[in-house]
Amino acid sequence: MKPTSHTVTGELLDRAVLVSLITQKQKKNEDLAEQSLQELVQLAETAGVEVLETMTQNKESADSKWFIGKGKVEELRLRLEALDANTAIFDQELSGAQVRNLEASLDVKIIDRTQLILDIFAQRAKTREGIIQVELAQLSYLLPRLSGQGKNLSRLGGGIGTRGPGESKLETDRRHIRGRIDELKAQLHEVVKHRTLHRERRKKAGVYQVALVGYTNAGKSTLLKQLTDADVFIENQLFATLDPTSRSMELPSGKEIVITDTVGFIQNLPHDLVASFRATLEEANEADLILHVVDSSSEMREEQMRVVAQVLQELGAHKQEQLTVFNKIDLCSQQELELLSTEGAFLKISAYSEEDLGRLRDAIQDKLMGETKRFRIPAEKGDLISLVYRIGDVLDNEMDGEEMLFQVLVNKDDYEKSGYLLAAYDQDAALQEQSGEEGENQ
Structure with a gap:
């Protein structure tokens, strides 16, 4: 024929x-x-x-x-x-x-x-x-x-x-199909165990995990490629990528983190699909930070954001630390950019702008690592100097007479656990206190 x-x-x-x-x-x-x-x-x-x-x-x-x-x-x-x-x-x-x-x-x-x-x-x-x-x-x-x-x-x-x-x-x-479903569930259970082991190893090694979530075609894969030079398939299609991709990325401080691109969400995402892909989507549950990528140029972005929030709620990941990334701003007019939602932590970027990617890396670092603190510690206080190295990444240190000056990018969780012991040596807090006293005297 x-x-x-x-x-x-x-x-x-x-x-x-x-x-x-x-x-x-x-x-x-x-x-x-x-x-x-x-x-x-x-x-x-x-x-x-x-x-x-x-x-x-x-x-x-x-x-x-x-x-x-x-x-x-x-x-x-x-x-x-x-x-x-x-x-x-x-x-x-x-x-x-x-x-x-x-x-x-x-x-x-x-x-x-x-x-x-x-x-x-x-x-x-x-x-x-x-x-x-x-x-x-x-x-x-x-x-x-x-x-x-x-x-x-x-x-x-x-x-x-x-x-x-x-x-x-x-x-x-x-009966045969039910048997096949049971068989697939058992196989998937093994995959989940393997993935869980990987996650636990990363956590023990102190590796931060960031999950990219968002409506399908919001530009998650493009963002992953631009941030990490990942070799991922990118196409202007719905569900262009399906399998989760994890890549390492270096923060401005030099610390390495892992970013995972998850499957895109869509209106009326089939329940069978959400259930079957729970293992993949649960990367969002385990993440230290969720980047919610939004297509700024979409007329239905508010509804798309609502759909993503709903799926995250179903997965129990809605309480995770989140940063909304309004992507594709290069396709928006100034008026459209002004209409973007400004609730919570957000950033407006184009995945193709190096300057915007730099701002995003800084924002990820701030969210994960917390702020940069400066400590002045007597040189004989060896226990406190050891603590400085445990609560974050030491960016700079120098001797000043009998004291050590440290500039530290603190890890929020570690600082909350034991970093408070360094509060008396916090240079910025001391300067603020001194400034306040001078204001009162005037």
Whole structure:
């Protein structure tokens, strides 16, 4: 067969109409519904689908049988035929029965938002851990829907919805799939143990950990590459990188830290995915500092920030020390920059500006290490001099008569534990006290 515009090397391409249901509840925030549909377009294109048209249906609630209602299904069928489409992608999650009914009526492949995201993850996973997590999420999603997956699994050409575990595994009985899920969970448990050991070793060695989190396509991987010269895949796509990447970075003080890039978040991130990727996302839980990277140029940045905060809350990482990094300021107007949220600790940067990266390194150092303190200690106080070296990094030291002068970048935790014993020798505190006394005398 000679390939047409609809085939690549004999394989049928996915040509899709995208469908979104806007219920009465969602109508209160139409901007959010529109953003979700635009995200679906990006997700479909990321999965290699040719998007032909989008369609919305306003309805009080979802139809239990047809999801969008029988009349709208007929309208969709006519559009699919007119556009020579072979796939319908829905922006919401469908039940097995809805998939079965829509497939029988429309005679095309039916994919929902969750399955589309899982499919992209199946394409992106490269490490053993990533592949295990994706297959676990896909099987957990498909198990209760097997009765509705008939034609999807046997439709010619493969494409979206069939990547990952593959047809042979999915067409077997539920007992086999449950056994496979148990097997994958056991494998993942071993991976988690291995990752935990690595984290404990880093902690014992006093290595600080920083986690990059943020909405997908906010520029986390670019930032990691610019800060550490990491060899990571960067593309203007949703979920361009999936597997977590850890690289070392040197702070201005010379101390080395580890930065980890985590998987990007997205609106309505499938629960099966959050559960399966918990081991990866928990890097944020163990981090000494979370850098929340935000795409400043996105019109929906406030909503995207809310989604990230919600996922961090689910993971129990919301109490960690955080620094919000408003990235891509080079794509913003002055007015847009002024509208950026200024709550909590934040920094406005472009990942391609060396000056901005320098400010970010300084901010990370300040957050992790605390402030720089100066101590004047009598030379005979050997125990206190030893303590100085334990509470942080000594940047400079010199003899001044019978005393030693130290400039120290203090570690906040260590200083709180025992550094208070040096309070009487804190030069800056002494100067402030002297300045205060002089002010009172005047």
